[in-house]
Structure formats: structure tokens, C-alpha cells
Amino acid sequence: MPDKKKETAIVVSQEQIATDIFSMWIRTEAAETARPGQFISMYTNDGSKLLPRPISICEIDKENGMLRVVYRVTGENTGTKQFSKMKAGDTLPIIGPLGNGFPLEKAEGKKAFLMGGGIGVPPILELAKQLNCEKQIIIGYRDAETFLRKEFEENGTVYISTEDGSVGTKGNVMDAIRENALTADIIMACGPTPMLRAIKNFAEEHGIECYVSMEERMACGIGACLGCVCKSTEKDHHTNVHNKRCCKDGPVFLSTEVEI
Amino acid sequence: MNMKVNIAGVEWNNPVTVASGTFGSGAEFVDYVDLNRLGAVTTKGVANVPWPGNATPRVAETFGGMMNAVGLQNPGIDLFCERDIPFLKQYDTKIIVNVCGRSTEDYCEVVERLANEDVDMLEINISCPNVKEGGIAFGQNPKAAEEITKAVKKYAKQPVIMKLSPNVTDITEMAKAVEAGGADAVSLINTLTGMKIDINRRQFVLANKTGGVSGPAIHPIAVRMVYQVANAIKLPIIGMGGIATAEDAIEMILAGASAVSVGTANFYNPTVTMEIVDGIEAYMKKYSFENVADMVGLVK
Numbered sequence: 001m002p003d004k005k006k007e008t009a010i011v012v013s014q015e016q017i018a019t020d021i022f023s024m025w026i027r028t029e030a031a032e033t034a035r036p037g038q039f040i041s042m043y044t045n046d047g048s049k050l051l052p053r054p055i056s057i058c059e060i061d062k063e064n065g066m067l068r069v070v071y072r073v074t075g076e077n078t079g080t081k082q083f084s085k086m087k088a089g090d091t092l093p094i095i096g097p098l099g100n101g102f103p104l105e106k107a108e109g110k111k112a113f114l115m116g117g118g119i120g121v122p123p124i125l126e127l128a129k130q131l132n133c134e135k136q137i138i139i140g141y142r143d144a145e146t147f148l149r150k151e152f153e154e155n156g157t158v159y160i161s162t163e164d165g166s167v168g169t170k171g172n173v174m175d176a177i178r179e180n181a182l183t184a185d186i187i188m189a190c191g192p193t194p195m196l197r198a199i200k201n202f203a204e205e206h207g208i209e210c211y212v213s214m215e216e217r218m219a220c221g222i223g224a225c226l227g228c229v230c231k232s233t234e235k236d237h238h239t240n241v242h243n244k245r246c247c248k249d250g251p252v253f254l255s256t257e258v259e260i
Numbered sequence: 261m262n263m264k265v266n267i268a269g270v271e272w273n274n275p276v277t278v279a280s281g282t283f284g285s286g287a288e289f290v291d292y293v294d295l296n297r298l299g300a301v302t303t304k305g306v307a308n309v310p311w312p313g314n315a316t317p318r319v320a321e322t323f324g325g326m327m328n329a330v331g332l333q334n335p336g337i338d339l340f341c342e343r344d345i346p347f348l349k350q351y352d353t354k355i356i357v358n359v360c361g362r363s364t365e366d367y368c369e370v371v372e373r374l375a376n377e378d379v380d381m382l383e384i385n386i387s388c389p390n391v392k393e394g395g396i397a398f399g400q401n402p403k404a405a406e407e408i409t410k411a412v413k414k415y416a417k418q419p420v421i422m423k424l425s426p427n428v429t430d431i432t433e434m435a436k437a438v439e440a441g442g443a444d445a446v447s448l449i450n451t452l453t454g455m456k457i458d459i460n461r462r463q464f465v466l467a468n469k470t471g472g473v474s475g476p477a478i479h480p481i482a483v484r485m486v487y488q489v490a491n492a493i494k495l496p497i498i499g500m501g502g503i504a505t506a507e508d509a510i511e512m513i514l515a516g517a518s519a520v521s522v523g524t525a526n527f528y529n530p531t532v533t534m535e536i537v538d539g540i541e542a543y544m545k546k547y548s549f550e551n552v553a554d555m556v557g558l559v560k
Contacts, residue, residue: 002290002531005531006531050324050524050527051528075460095530216316219319220527222289223288224288225282225328226333227316228316229318239310239335240339241313241333248288
């Protein structure tokens, strides 16, 4: 019988942790089953903005039934701007957890790169917390605003890249790998498309098993609208064409499954 | 209280279905919706062969609604018959298969293929604004609409619903044309063609440049068109366009729709169809309507 529906989560706390970057803890039933790499659909309480914002899960606190989301405000009059104004006690309609998440068992006992770039950094945190393996965390930022860095340092060896060179390696996450001559036998990554493309190419050149968390504009978040497709290398069993749905078949894909 | 409606000889348990393309073939919604409580499931459009659809971005939010240019991505009729029809047969609901094509031959091939399948109705999409060939090209010219209706009727074993576009000067002309062509019912409205520009990137938001606008923002336009068509033809009407609440659905029925389709609202509230079925029942109770059919076109 159908048992899922839009749920009213409660904002527990919210703080700004960098320019346009906000961190929010919410109390929600979704915490019970959430896994690293999954996302939740967050809805504004504004009738003119109907669609959910898919936001990745940054931390899971099962014991207290809470999830942490770290998100970027994308501009004035946006849904994320409205989220950023919410305070403890406010209600937040959500659906989730959604998507597949990272396959933790694949990394068991291995030497891993956990890579995040920009607003793709937050979901790597819960991954780093839950993974049981040798963790090299490589995270890329624009500048010295290296949000979540402290939390990462408690969960593995951290390498940082910044576009302006103010912290760590100047350049991107790939430059950080080269500069530190890092090696791995599994990669899990989330970030902007050019970064994921570079990681996919690197992994395939070196024969490394690699999982990437993809993003595309979504409407429904549950696999119905076919808005958020990415190109798949094989004909997908659901769509019968070379398309996979980021929301339902992903957002995490084996890098060889998708074209980036 | 009787929620049953009869659309072109097919009896639905209630007047609520879903708009094609917003519900897949139902599988994505089974965690949210009891499909047995829908009058019918209208499937995502299916063509004779698999279509990959348009490039992304395919969707964008608009004020009180959204735009899409998915481009009728579909798995093709063979996989559809093998997988989606048996899935839907598990439920006590009517199956309406939405059919799309690029040419008259494409439509007829799918309709002929479906003639021996256990489905209840066919909805012919002559109004998709997001594909270059076919689709809306048949839906903006009365002569072409009449011809394609006649053509599919030759092959159809199930009642044929022609889905009309609002992107025309006078929708009643199109309704009369498909009625003359032998349609058994009409459904309206498909999406309104729109455009959205990203002012920071100075680019179109959708890869397709234009897309179909849907959602609550278009509801009053849909009500007006359903009313006009109800007064122009005798065929039963399935009304759709921005229905997000039971009140919206009732408005559509009072304007002349015998049944309603819920579309975009499924995307942001997956349980909305159940709320609408309950809400129509509550309304009937409140105003002592014995049959939902008695409400159809009450507002003259």
C-alpha cells in the first residue's frame, strides 16, 4: 500500500557558513532511512514556487531523527533564498530520502578518493563519516572560504584545492591529486560537470572504479517527469534509449555507465 | 453517492485521471498513490519506436507553474506493451494509452498495434509543442486534425480521445474538426508554448528554447477553453490544465468536463490525485449531488 507522502519537517537550526552557503538541520522521518549521496526534495512555502529544490544530504543523525543540508543561495527571489531565511521551529515540506546514494560496500577496505567540488562538497561529508576504508578527501573551492573543512579533517586525510590558490593547491581537485601524487583504487565524487568529466577520464585512464553523483534540472524528483536525464552508455532498461534519470536511477552512477 | 462516469462508453470508477507525461505508466507513483482509486491512468505518450527526447535542461520553474520540453522521450510501443500494460492490468483502473508520432503512418502503426491489447481508450496527442515534426503540426490546422482523426479511427478498436492544443486562435474550430473526423472524446488543454531566458547567462533556460507552460498559472485559460468547447461540440470532454486541488477539478467539471486530468501537480505533490478524489466526494456530499455526472456543465 502507498505509504509515502510529502512530509512536514521542522527546522532545528540554521547558520550561514560562507558567502551564500547555508547549513540547516531539520527534524524529519527521512533521517531513519537516509544514506550518503541521497537527496531530499525541499519545498518553499510560497505558492508561486511549486517545484521542489533537490538538495543533497550533508549529515545524517539517525539517533535524533535529524538531517543536515548545506546549500547555496542561487540569487534573489529564489527558493534557496527563502530557505535561508528560515529559523528554528519553522516548517519545511520535504519528500525523501530520494535517489540511490553511494555504494559504501564497494569501498570497504580500499584506498579511496572522496572528492567534492563547490556545492558538491556537502554530500561527501556523510560519505566520509560512514566509509570504512583509507580515506583521502580531496575538496575543491573557489577561494579561502573552505566550508566544512574542519568536519572533513575529523574523517580522513584532507587535500584542498582553491581556484585562486589561497588555500592548498592552486587549481582544481585534479591538480591537487597531481601535486600530492595521490593514488587510489576507488573514487567517489560529487561536483560540477567539468570536474566530474575530468574525474571520469582520470579514473578510466587508470582503470579505477569510480562513482559520480550527477545533477540536472529536476521537476518531480521521483522519476516521473523525465526532466533530469543524463546520457547513458548502454541503452537504459527503463527508458529503452540512452538516457538515465538522475533522480531515480542516480544521482550516483558508475562512471562508465554515463557520458559526461 | 455515485462517482462513476461514462466516457464514450467506458465506465470509470471516478472522474479523475492523470495528464499524459506527468505520471509515467504509474510505477513511479505506487509508493504515493493507490492506483485503484484513480478513474483511469493516462500513460506517457508512446510512439512506434523509442524516442530519446530533447537535450537538457528540459524543465524550468515559472511563476505558479513550470515549463517542459522533454520532447516525448518514450520506450517505444513494443516495450510498452510488454511491460507497462501488464503492470497497469494489476489495478482496478482504466488504461488510456497516449499515442504520439511524427507522421500519420506513425500514429496509425501504434494504434493498430494497440488494437489487440487490453487497454480501454486511446488518447491521440496532436498537440505536443516540443517536437519538430508531428505533434502540434496536426493540432493547429482543422483540416489536418480532421484527417488524422479519420486515419486513426480506421485502425482503432478502442474509443479515441483527441488531445487538443490551446496554441490556436479558436479551439472550438479544432474541436469541431476532430468531432467531424469521428473522435469519441476530446481532452484539453495541452501546454501553452512559452519561453524563459536566463538573464545572467543570457541564454534560453531550456535547451529547446521554447517549452510547454503548465501548472496552476494556466488553470483559468483551461477552464475557459473547456467551457467554449463544451458549448461547441457534443463529445465528452476530459478537462485538464493546472488542476491542483479538488476545487480546481470541480470548476472544470462545472464548466463542462465529464472527467478531469491532474498533471503538473503530481510533480510537486505526488499524493494530490487522492486528495482530489476525496475532495470531489466531500463537495458532492456538501451540496447533495447524487451523481458526479449531474455536475457536468452545470454553469451555463
